[in-house]
Amino acid sequence: MNPYNLDLICKSSKFFKDHLQKRRKRMSSTDECCICTDVLDPVVKDISFCTDCGQNFHESCIENWKNYRSTARRRNSPANCPMCRASWKTDSPLSNLDVETELDVEAVQIYLDWVYTSELMIPAISPESEAYKLIKLNLMAVGDAFKDRRFKSQVRDLFFVQQDTFFRRESANLASADREAYNEMQTFLWLIGSQSK
Known part of the structure; x- marks a missing residue:
């Protein structure tokens, strides 16, 4: 699920917000991406976040960061969050979602x-x-x-x-x-x- 779709569904549903963006930090109009230091504006660039620390990044910046971390000389270094160094999770956020009732x-x-x-x-x-x-x-x-x-x-x-x-x-x-x-x-x-x- 791309970041825009995730934000859209979490904006409407408390269930999805609590399960998919529980630790995500709120953004203000002055927040910057800690990778490129440009302002985090979801209208200009898609925003992603670390599921461990909640830090927000430009989607393109975190992809570049992950690619850099997986280059030949860093092969043993897994992609991680630039802020908290936790391993970057690439699973679909919906893969761990569990709804308690069976829905039509x-x-x-x-x-x-x-x-x-x-x-x-x-x-x-x-x-x-x-x-x-x-x-x-x-x-x-x-x-x-x-x-x-x-x-x-x-x-x-x-x-x-x-x-x-x-x-x-x-x-x-x-x-x-x-x-x-x-x-x-x-x-x-x-x-x-x-x-x-």
Whole structure:
């Protein structure tokens, strides 16, 4: 995942921020890359960071640093952070990500599309169908799992577009595997039902 995509998803989701950028230092407009000493401006150059100390660098600078460290005369020197000297991790940040609940693949894709466009793009199916209702419930489960309040708020708005929405108990069971999220979903569905009468 490139730094821009990582920043975008971590900006929206507390879950991703806590798991993927936990130690990352906040940047100010005067911060400089400690390799080239130019200002760290994500509009001008992509920014990367050390997962151990949290120091920010230009992506291109850290790539040059890693290439320099792996030249022939330094073959035994692993690429490391220029600040803390910890070994530079090259794994995808998503490889160590563990979501506790099983999520619907289509709902996760809708979420990722929403991160980039800020629009909920639900497949063209009838809003009265059970499949559509289940998608909305699965989207709520994704919002819960990723701790994304803005996304959950937009999904909640979908529920109020149609005031006559009716859900069966099985729909909530399918959309939410863990008990706490299930209870929240049940309360939410009860509120919808009481407001539509």
